[in-house]
Amino acid sequence: MNKAIFLDRDGVLINNKDHYYIWESSQLEFIEGVFDNLQLLQQKGFQLFIVSNQGGISRGLYTKENIGQLHEELIQTFSNHQITISDILFCPHHSEIEKCLCRKPESLMIDKLMAKYGLNPLESILIGDNESDMIAAAMAGIQGIRITPNQNMSPFIAKLL
Ligand SMILES: [Mg+2]
Ligand SMILES: [Zn+2]
Numbered sequence: 001m002n003k004a005i006f007l008d009r010d011g012v013l014i015n016n017k018d019h020y021y022i023w024e025s026s027q028l029e030f031i032e033g034v035f036d037n038l039q040l041l042q043q044k045g046f047q048l049f050i051v052s053n054q055g056g057i058s059r060g061l062y063t064k065e066n067i068g069q070l071h072e073e074l075i076q077t078f079s080n081h082q083i084t085i086s087d088i089l090f091c092p093h094h095s096e097i098e099k100c101l102c103r104k105p106e107s108l109m110i111d112k113l114m115a116k117y118g119l120n121p122l123e124s125i126l127i128g129d130n131e132s133d134m135i136a137a138a139m140a141g142i143q144g145i146r147i148t149p150n151q152n153m154s155p156f157i158a159k160l161l
Contacts, residue, residue, distance in 0.1 A: 004117065006126040009090075031150055033153065040157070049113050050087075055092075128145075130146075
């Protein structure tokens with residue numbers, strides 16, 4: 001079975017201190033160390049995935065197509081740094097507008113990826129910057145690592161390497 005790192009997007013890969021919602025490429029600012037850190041995790045045999053709440057879609061601030069385009073660009077940028085993102089799932093709902101089973105702290109996005117890619121929960125980890133990420137990890141039965149938002153995650157992943 002394969003092992004995976006599930007990455008939250010905003011505050012973990014992309015700096016969100018200036019933008020609460022990020023949906024276009026002009027807003028993309030990668031957090032320090034992110035390319036080196038993901039390369040190291042990949043070298044340790046982890047498959048990489050992104051799971052992101054995008055409640056701004058439900059709020060009508062941007063569309064699923066905007067996010068789809070942005071995520072294609074993300075995958076390309078990581079690929080230019082020899083990093084393979086195997087899949088990205090996002091929840092377009094917002095709990096104040098509509099109920100769903102995918103928005104973290106629910107674990108459906110993680111559960112789906114675990115099943116689709118045959119991942120081993122005992123060796124898989126979610127890296128997030130929010131309590132809802134940690135709850136989602138616990139509900140999916142995997143380890144959660146909570147990092148400081150918008151900072152180099154290397155101290156937090158050092159023990160995995
Ligand atoms: Mg976050
Ligand atoms: Zn949802």
